[in-house]
Amino acid sequence: MKKVILAVLLTAFALFLVLPSLSWAQEDLYKAKCSGCHGADGKGTAAGKKMGAPEFSSATVQKASNADLVDYIENGGPQKKAMHAFANKGVSPADAAKLATYVKSLK
Numbered sequence: 001m002k003k004v005i006l007a008v009l010l011t012a013f014a015l016f017l018v019l020p021s022l023s024w025a026q027e028d029l030y031k032a033k034c035s036g037c038h039g040a041d042g043k044g045t046a047a048g049k050k051m052g053a054p055e056f057s058s059a060t061v062q063k064a065s066n067a068d069l070v071d072y073i074e075n076g077g078p079q080k081k082a083m084h085a086f087a088n089k090g091v092s093p094a095d096a097a098k099l100a101t102y103v104k105s106l107k
């Protein structure tokens, strides 16, 4: 019994250590690859807005499915826009999925 409790406590402690660093990783990735156009807060920089970048708090983005957002990030969406296409720029599908969650949290 004691072993079980110890195992549960150790798992909880390990998650406590790992989870914040996961969210840091996606925040860092976002800052490095996305904030130049979309801004740290997801509202869009002046340059990004000029190109037509939407605010991440908008209904378009908030209502989009995570799969659609991943496609947008990885391949540029249905219109295959080159400014995204991050699949060719070192963003893995797993990273894109984390970024999609992060994007939706910026509201």
Ligand code: HEC
Pocket: 030, 033, 034, 035, 036, 037, 038, 048, 051, 052, 053, 054, 060, 061, 064, 069, 072, 073, 077, 081, 083, 084, 086, 091, 099, 100, 103
């Ligand atoms: C060079 C500027 C630029 C960069 C860098 C950029 N974006 Fe965008 N993004 C845009 C523009 C412009 C749009 C407007 C939609 C369009 O024209 O396709 C957009 C649209 C979006 C949308 C909205 C899609 C929808 O549902 O309509 C999401 C989500 C998004 N970007 C996420 C990201 C993420 C995540 C990154 C980083 C991995 C990123 N963008 C990097 C310019 C950029």
